[in-house]
Amino acid sequence: MHTEIIPHLFRTEHSKITSVLCKFFGAGHIDAAEDIVSETFAQALETWPYKGVPENPTAWLYTVAKNKAKNQLARQRNFSENISGEIKKNAPKDEEPDIDLSEQNITDSRLQMLFAICDPSIPVEAQIGLALRILCGFGIDEIASAFLTNRETITKRLMRAKEKLRSEKIEIAMPVGAEINQRLDTVLRTLYLLFNEGYYSETEDSVLREDLCVEAMRLTYMLIENETTNSPDANALLALMCFHSSRFAARHLGNGEIILYEDQDESLWSQELITKGMIHLQASSTGNKLSKYHLEANIACWHTLKTDSKEKWESILSLFNHLLQLSTLLLLR
Amino acid sequence: MNEYMLIFRHEDGQKVASPEQMQIWMKQTMDWIGGIAAQNKHIGGQGLSFNGAKVVNHKGVVTNGPFGDIKETIGGYVMVKAANIDEAIGFAKGCPVLQGEGNTVEVRQIAH
Secondary structure (H helix, E strand, O other), X not given: OOOOOOOOHHHHHHHHHHHHHXXXXXXXXXXXXXXXXXXXXXXXXXXXXXXXXXXXXXXXXXXXXXXXXXXXXXXXXXXXXXXXXXXXXXXXXXXXXXXXXXXXXXXXXXXXHHHHHOOOXXXXXXXXXXXXXXXXXXXXXXXXXXXXOOHHHHHHXXXXXXXXXXXXXXXXXXXXXXXXXXXXXXXXXXXXXHHHHHHOOOOOOHHHHHHHHHHHHHHHHHHHHOHHHOOHHHHHHHHHHHHHHOOHXXXXXXXXXXXXXXXXXXXXXXXXXXXXXXXHHHHHOOOOOOOHHHHHHHHHHHHOOOOOOHHHHHHHHHHHHHHHHHHHHHHHO | OEEEEEEEEEOOHHHOOOHHHHHHHHHHHHHHXXXXXXXXXXXXXXXXXXXXXXXXXXXXXXXXXXXXXOOOEEEEEEEEEEOOHHHHHHHHHOOXXXXXXXXXXXXXXXXX
8 A cells, every 4th residue: 555645735726726717717717726725635635645645646645536526616607607608718628627637737827927016016925935835845833933923914925915816806827028028027026935935934943934935936937938928037047046055054053043044064065056046147147137136146156155255245236236226226126 | 242433524625734644634534544453443434525514504595614604624534432421532633633633533422
């Protein structure tokens, strides 16, 4: 009998299935999608410990979620014009709608969901909350402790954000043409803040902090894997995240206390992440736009060299000056 | 050797738990059952779904529930072999549902 489940399976699958179902039902029905996913996990919890973990747990979850979604549709079709209207748009008539949980559709749906969540009409704090909930599969308590606040605050914040998605009739779709770059800026800012939320968080839970950073990197990586969103800025942001997170293991003592940069044991720095950062920094240097992510990534890059040199500190100083100019420009705009 | 049924009463976890938390419960439950099975004392068990549960009352009146008076309701059971009630209680004490305040595990001997 199988007894092993890969770590974070539910968290990962929560995000994938919810994104696909939201795309299917429409952005106004996030709650329905979330309910189906948590019912699916509940069913796993009610059966796997007694019957064993299925050969292919992911496929099991997808089948159960699909069936639950179909039942939900059948139940609601009678009285909810809203949902069935949405379905008619998405599916040919007289055919049972197919919920497509293929890898391709999961990737597309998650990316589109990310853009929907980062709609400018939603306050940025709520965007981060929604991203954590829907795209990273975090629970309300986990989000609350990341923000150092309580359940109620987060619940209300998410409720208002979902209401916004409904009332503004935000579509779960990629923006087209020139709009994509403009919207990508908002998405990058949200991911940057999500990462910072983890990196600079005051919460003492260091596992949670790292999880936030890892999730922010995963989502940024998703942008880079897609042709239309693989921009120099996105690469610069990912480079920045790689450089910072390369110091995770060296950054804190067992008791959660932070070790300052000067005192860190550099043999604990992850060379793998530093190398990854270099690759994305390289990829970010196409085009002619210099974003704050470029500057911060370059500063972070210099910090991956522990050895002090005149050149190192002069470069960092000049980069900081650039950054200051850039933020002044942004303020004046 | 006697046979006992350990009956869990708890809240509907999916309403409060995060995906990560549910996966943790899953692992704990499997480890607990695995521990009993390793001693060759596990007979069987099942989880009961909270969704769509109904109660048929006197004179055939059907109600939703059993979620009326208390939040905790039967969520599953495990049957074990044990020399006596104390050994069965020992197994029950390891049940992960007991981490939740208000949750219980009822230990009942199976009548033969």
